[in-house]
Amino acid sequence: MYRMPRGTRDILPEEQSHWRYIEARAAQLCQLYGYERIDTHVFEDSRLFVRSIGEETDIVQKEMYSFSDRSGSWLTLRPEGTAPVCRAYLEHGMHSRPQPVKLYYITPIFRYERPQAGRYRQHQQFGFEAMGDVDPALDAEVIEMSWRFYIGLGLENLVLKLNSIGCRLCRPRYLEKLKDYYRDKGELICTDCRRRRVTNPLRLLDCKKESCLSVAESAPKSSEHLCPECCQHLDDLRRYLGFLSLPFSLDHTLVRGLDYYTRTVFEIQPPGERGPQATLGGGGRYDDLIEELGGRPTPAVGFATGIERVILNLREQQGSVPDLPYPTIFVAYLGQEAKEEALKVASQLRGAGVGVLLAYGERSLKAQLRQANASGAKQAIIIGEEEAGAGVAVLRDMVKGEQKSVPRADLLAMLVR
Ligand code: AMP
Numbered sequence: 001m002y003r004m005p006r007g008t009r010d011i012l013p014e015e016q017s018h019w020r021y022i023e024a025r026a027a028q029l030c031q032l033y034g035y036e037r038i039d040t041h042v043f044e045d046s047r048l049f050v051r052s053i054g055e056e057t058d059i060v061q062k063e064m065y066s067f068s069d070r071s072g073s074w075l076t077l078r079p080e081g082t083a084p085v086c087r088a089y090l091e092h093g094m095h096s097r098p099q100p101v102k103l104y105y106i107t108p109i110f111r112y113e114r115p116q117a118g119r120y121r122q123h124q125q126f127g128f129e130a131m132g133d134v135d136p137a138l139d140a141e142v143i144e145m146s147w148r149f150y151i152g153l154g155l156e157n158l159v160l161k162l163n164s165i166g167c168r169l170c171r172p173r174y175l176e177k178l179k180d181y182y183r184d185k186g187e188l189i190c191t192d193c194r195r196r197r198v199t200n201p202l203r204l205l206d207c208k209k210e211s212c213l214s215v216a217e218s219a220p221k222s223s224e225h226l227c228p229e230c231c232q233h234l235d236d237l238r239r240y241l242g243f244l245s246l247p248f249s250l251d252h253t254l255v256r257g258l259d260y261y262t263r264t265v266f267e268i269q270p271p272g273e274r275g276p277q278a279t280l281g282g283g284g285r286y287d288d289l290i291e292e293l294g295g296r297p298t299p300a301v302g303f304a305t306g307i308e309r310v311i312l313n314l315r316e317q318q319g320s321v322p323d324l325p326y327p328t329i330f331v332a333y334l335g336q337e338a339k340e341e342a343l344k345v346a347s348q349l350r351g352a353g354v355g356v357l358l359a360y361g362e363r364s365l366k367a368q369l370r371q372a373n374a375s376g377a378k379q380a381i382i383i384g385e386e387e388a389g390a391g392v393a394v395l396r397d398m399v400k401g402e403q404k405s406v407p408r409a410d411l412l413a414m415l416v417r
Pocket of ligand 1: 080111113118119120121122123124125257279280281282283304305306307308309
């Protein structure tokens, strides 16, 4: 027996209503805010991710699905959605379009992580990116949009966390302060963090280990070491979020797991103390990324959320989603001649846009009606030997159990009505 690879999941038909509904809501939301869909392919040049996500991040160090293809190109299955969108922005000359360029995606993401509830090795992300404007009103719009996505699905009691991690001008000074603080904390932090003190000090604040969390709690705060421009940006953003009545709180340990962020970072978390691993979604500004990938300076801001986590939280909060349409008419028959008529009736109805389930094989009428019941059909069209030759069919109301004979030529008009 072959099994799903560890950390992956099949999405069975009974789960599809959640998926289709959430993806449709995402698309509607994007339309409201003027974001257009982009689909990039599943694999990219690995160097794109190493460069953008950062060599010292967990994703690049431990989690990428990378391989060389037959011509020796080094490729990676998309471990996050922003870098491919920036690559596409550059490759297709989108800087010549009206700015900001606003794009969204719904796409599989691959990370070799330790699987657990809500954490998979392939998951689906909905994300959106606004490229080409530095206005904190755009950050506010992205945050409002993210918030509205969850609230619109019926999720409640969510927590919105915000921080600013500064820019390339003010961050180096802050990192020095952080290193100073951590200098004598070697005993208190994990091995990875001891390494991070040298390689990537900002990541110290992001460590999920219990001991490291408490050390991070008292660390110097980036928002208190911003340059005047970053300070103004954060102040404006806070004011705008206030206007929009978004209930955010500042969290100075929030830095996000990817290196490309500048200034604004934010996360939306479900209620309860479940730690950063339970985060519903997050995003922020990445004002230097497009330039680092070879473009002209292009400030940008974006957000991404995992659809599996959204579904997990919807289920926990007993949120409901509409059922997907399914045929409510079942066509049953008895005998060869009737079978041919049944095929015709089913084809005619489907051709007119009416969903129909058809019986197969030579089962008894009783067995076919049991099958109709099990399928949830509201009505059955029954063509027996007698009906076949007489141009009629029996129309049975499966709920009330009542039935009547109707001319087959009238079936379509009756059912459409
Ligand atoms: P990130 O790109 O790490 O900021 O992740 C954005 C969102 O994707 C997270 O908030 C989660 O909702 C979701 N996510 C990230 N990693 C996983 C994973 N391994 N399995 C399922 N969902 C994930």
